Amino acid sequence: MPIYEYSCAKCGNAFEHLHRKLGESAPACPVCASQRVIKQFSTFSAAVAPERGSAAPCGAAAACSPGQCASGECPLSG
Ligand SMILES: [Zn+2]
Structure with missing residues (x-):
C-alpha cells in the first residue's frame, strides 16, 4: 500500500496519507480540513533511487x- 505525502495549500501543513485502495481520492488536511492538498513526490523513493x-x-x-x-x-x- 503506497504512502503519499501531501502538503496543504491552505495552511501549509505537510502530512502523509496511506492509500488503502486504488483510485482513492486525495485526503483532507488533518489540521484545517481543507481539501486543497498537493501531492508531493515521495522522499523515500527519491532517496533510494540510483544516482x-x-x-x-x-x-x-x-x-x-x-x-x-x-x-x-x-x-x-x-
Ligand atoms: Zn491545512
Whole structure:
C-alpha cells in the first residue's frame, strides 16, 4: 500500500496519507480540513533511487563503478 505525502495549500501543513485502495481520492488536511492538498513526490523513493546509471553489476550482488571494480573482472574496470 503506497504512502503519499501531501502538503496543504491552505495552511501549509505537510502530512502523509496511506492509500488503502486504488483510485482513492486525495485526503483532507488533518489540521484545517481543507481539501486543497498537493501531492508531493515521495522522499523515500527519491532517496533510494540510483544516482549512477553507468554502474553495472559485477559478478554477484555488488555494483561496480567504472574503474573501481574490486575483482578486476568487471567489463567497466578497464
Ligand atoms: Zn491545512
